[in-house]
Ligand code: NIG
């Protein structure tokens with residue numbers, strides 16, 4: 001099909017939120033009374049409607065937005081959506097006062113999700129992940145980072161990365177895979193120092209080379225924390241991954257301060273996530289290294305932890321992104337805009353910072369800022385359409401979902417929240 005047949009013309013946009021201050025007014029680069037023309041999978045025009053092309057080689061599909069808002073497709077830069085089972089028992093235990101670390105140490109936590117995930121077939125895992133990706137897309141999300149990490153042995157971790165690949169073929173949103181073999185120590189590795197070492201050896205010598213050879217992941221992540229991996233263990237995995245050409249991400253300073261964010265900065269990681277316990281010194285190191293700080297307010301809320309203060313990140317000059325951390329144990333949510341709203345309310349991001357955190361800065365946390373996360377000619381045609389007139393409304397009504405549709409790679413999709421709630425046989 002010639003590219004012109006696929007062109008899409010969005011007109012009557014009340015406010016185009018380009019997320020590029022060079023393209024419009026204010027920190028969000030807003031353009032009023034705007035239009036966007038997409039050809040193939042690219043934006044070819046984005047700006048005032050009065051300046052939009054008037055003649056076309058072939059008539060494009062035209063959608064009149066009736067004064068509503070268009071933003072870049074939202075980007076969820078940190079999720080764990082490939083898993084089976086739930087963590088309702090852990091949740092109830094935590095509500096009774098038990099800590100996340102105590103529950104994990106007793107074989108609950110990540111390990112209980114590992115048991116349920118290992119027992120599920122590929123098809124079940126693909127279906128579960130697909131539905132979670134659809135729920136994210138219903139909020140305007142067009143790119144989703146997805147981690148492995150509930151397999152914890154060579155075959156299972158590779159299987160989960162294959163599941164991500166298969167799910168990606170079915171979802172509207174693009175899935176960006178991350179290898180997280182060092183998410184938690186499997187039971188058999190917990191009994192001795194030698195067992196720990198043997199597991200890290202298998203991550204470094206067996207899993208990573210196959211992940212790279214089979215091109216199953218773009219990033220390698222490690223959970224460095226109390227009850228997970230020590231700093232020296234994390235360093236081994238991250239250095240090996242870097243040597244093999246993977247980009248790095250680190251779950252850092254969530255439950256305790258370990259020095260993981262300084263390690264992320266030292267190794268030039270693309271992002272460091274959580275950071276509830278990061279020091280100002282850590283934040284300055286991240287800023288100097290150009291490592292993006294990914295805040296995960298869902299996990300802080302659900303674990304009843306504190307929310308890191310935005311002014312510390314701002315003062316240090318660190319770029320702030322926000323993600324759902326969608327996982328069954330610490331952040332069971334698909335509502336990315338709500339996460340940005342919690343970051344605004346509890347961490348003190350401005351509304352503009354909250355919106356940039358799930359667009360432009362989330363793209364930066366995935367190294368995709370050259371073609372995603374903001375709107376201008378030449379960028380990928382990934383957009384979100386919202387039924388509201390003022391961008392501040394996107395982070396205003398608690399729990400609302402004003403998303404009316406998304407444009408993914410130049411194609412329009414209706415993604416009403418109601419659609420994802422339909423009852424399907426066997427679900
Ligand atoms: O990002 N922190 C480590 N990983 C997840 C938790 C996963 C789980 O508890 O299942 C997180 O919060």
Ligand code: FE
Pocket residue numbers: 078079080251325327
């Ligand atoms: Fe996480």
